Amino acid sequence: MIGKKKRYVQIIIMALLIIGALFAGFPVLWMILSSFKPNAEIFAWPPTWISANFSLHAYMEIFKNPEQIRFFINSYCISMIVVLFTLVISILASYSFSRFDFPGKSVINTIIISVQAVPPITLLIPYLSLMVTLKLFNTYGALILTYMLFTLPYAILMTTGYFNTLPKDLDEAVMIDGGSRFKALWSILVPIAVPGLVSVGMYTFMQAWNEYLFALTLTKTNDMRTVPIGINLLMGQHAYEWNQMMAMSVLGSLPILLLFLFFQRYFIAGMTAGSVKS
Amino acid sequence: MLNNNIKPAAPQKWRIWKRNITPYVYLSPTIILLVILLVIPIIMVIRYSFYDNVIINKNPVFVGIRNYMEVVTDKDFITAIKNTLVFVGISVIAHLLIGMLFAMLLNTRYLGARSKAFFRVIYILPWMFTASVIAILWKMMLNPNGIINYLLDVFHITSQHIEWLSSRKFALAAVTLINIWSGYPFYMISILAGLQGISTDLYEASALDGAGAVQTYLKITIPQLKPILISLIMLDFVWTIQQFALIWMTTGGGPIKATETLSTYIYKQGFSSYQYSLASTSAVIVLVICTIIAVFYVRHQKARD
Structure with missing residues (x-):
């Protein structure tokens, strides 16, 4: 009896798993399939799954267009610089949080946690006039600077967490030997924390790569646009070349997908940092 | 800020001061960014909300609420x-x-x-x-x-x-x-x-008490x-x-x-x-x-x- 009941439960779970996988995965599969179709077949009724006219044409069009390539270059540059700055600044801040007690620590910590709740749209109008005043409007600088506000809190919270797990004896040993605090941080703590920092870096990269609102409003000319804006620009420009938009979407998602597949564990650590406490 | 009641020798005083200031030095890039990107913009947006025609008009007028x-x-x-x-x-x-x-x-x-x-x-x-x-x-x-x-x-x-x-x-x-x-x-x-x-102990204890799957879910999983x-x-x-x-x-x-x-x-x-x-x-x-x-x-x- 019990064995039979278990079997039913197993079948129900399998069925639910497959339905769930269709819900989550089908749109992604559809995007990939559509990127290999000629545009005329996108809304064929009944739909074609794998087109008889399967082609890489849409991808070639993207690669041939210097404007599209530029979107990718911009996104890579901005995201990498944001990752670099975020890591350096958050390592310094986390060292302070992890190794010192000082007046104001709790206040600063609270401010950092609550940045997660500040709606970007609230900051949009002041940022616009701020960037114009700083002469950063329509430059990488505008995007790099504004992204830092949203990448830093996560990075600091996560890095502080990692540093807290490392014993204080490690850096104190360096200082007893006559080394400076700064040296203790960079030559001892940072190398040990590399796995944690990788996950911080990837989460930061993903945030920067995917940002839309500021990229839309703080840049103006196409040579400063990033991939998320570029994908959307295809919509107006080429009178709905759906296959190209899908190809661009696949290409634009590829860096994140690859990072995720190779470093899944780190990504998940990043996602859960905000809500789960170990 | 600390130990001010003791009067240390000059170099020691310097050392204590340095020790007190160090955490802020490490935090300074973060604090500067938070001020520029968070504190100032929020003050700006609140100020804008009480003025007429900001950004476009060079001399906006205060209009209250x-x-x-x-x-x-x-x-x-x-x-x-x-x-x-x-x-x-x-x-x-x-x-x-x-x-x-x-x-x-x-x-x-x-x-x-x-x-x-x-x-x-x-x-x-x-x-x-x-x-x-x-x-x-x-x-x-x-x-x-x-x-x-x-x-x-x-x-x-x-x-x-x-x-x-x-x-x-x-x-x-x-x-x-x-x-x-x-x-x-x-x-x-x-x-x-x-x-x-x-912890699996919780589930084991619940199983020992004879709790069913639904009961375990409501009594253990959800509260945890x-x-x-x-x-x-x-x-x-x-x-x-x-x-x-x-x-x-x-x-x-x-x-x-x-x-x-x-x-x-x-x-x-x-x-x-x-x-x-x-x-x-x-x-x-x-x-x-x-x-x-x-x-x-x-x-x-x-x-x-």
Whole structure:
């Protein structure tokens, strides 16, 4: 009896798993399939799954267009610089949080946690006039600077967490030997924390790569646009070349997908940092 | 600041001062950025909300709360609030239910490690895509001649070619569906981490007491997950209230005002009508709402530490 009941439960779970996988995965599969179709077949009724006219044409069009390539270059540059700055600044801040007690620590910590709740749209109008005043409007600088506000809190919270797990004896040993605090941080703590920092870096990269609102409003000319804006620009420009938009979407998602597949564990650590406490 | 009652020798005093100042030196880049990117902009936006015609006019006039009166009596603002409530409410509930269901599926004993890893990758997929990819993909699928209508036809649900995103009747539901799809993985992963953190002793004790699966779930699993669930719901509230990209790129707030939410409303006020003062006023209202949620969130997080 019990064995039979278990079997039913197993079948129900399998069925639910497959339905769930269709819900989550089908749109992604559809995007990939559509990127290999000629545009005329996108809304064929009944739909074609794998087109008889399967082609890489849409991808070639993207690669041939210097404007599209530029979107990718911009996104890579901005995201990498944001990752670099975020890591350096958050390592310094986390060292302070992890190794010192000082007046104001709790206040600063609270401010950092609550940045997660500040709606970007609230900051949009002041940022616009701020960037114009700083002469950063329509430059990488505008995007790099504004992204830092949203990448830093996560990075600091996560890095502080990692540093807290490392014993204080490690850096104190360096200082007893006559080394400076700064040296203790960079030559001892940072190398040990590399796995944690990788996950911080990837989460930061993903945030920067995917940002839309500021990229839309703080840049103006196409040579400063990033991939998320570029994908959307295809919509107006080429009178709905759906296959190209899908190809661009696949290409634009590829860096994140690859990072995720190779470093899944780190990504998940990043996602859960905000809500789960170990 | 410390040990001031003892009078140390000069070099020692210097050392104590240095020791006291060190943590602030390490924090200084963060503090400078927080001041430039957070404190100053918030002061600016609050100031703007009390002035007339900011940014465009070089010498704006102080108007007190006139902008606030104008915004809260604007019927488009009321529509935006209503739509935002529907959008946020349904999204948060659906995220929670789907995230919970998928997390539990991934946590069952009936599944081997390999299939677990496989399904986990599939289930996380929507989280990997940027809003513009999600918007365009769903725009294609929800096209009157798109795959969704085809599937509805094949399964004999409806054979009409529904214009999901351009009908006043369906647009808000369609946009909410897209947001549900794109947001549940965050819940799933967090809940999964929470489930794996529950000690097996608790379940064993519950099994010894003869509790059934449902009882164990209600008495052990839910109470153990409660702190995580509360954090998730609060974060999601704040994130969904400010969801802009998905709505902007799928419907732009339309048709007419059917999917106008607070974020598209603010954006249009600012960047289509150049009413920067009114946009700032609405932005401050959203900030206040989010701050109230954030206060609870921070308190909750601190209580957990």
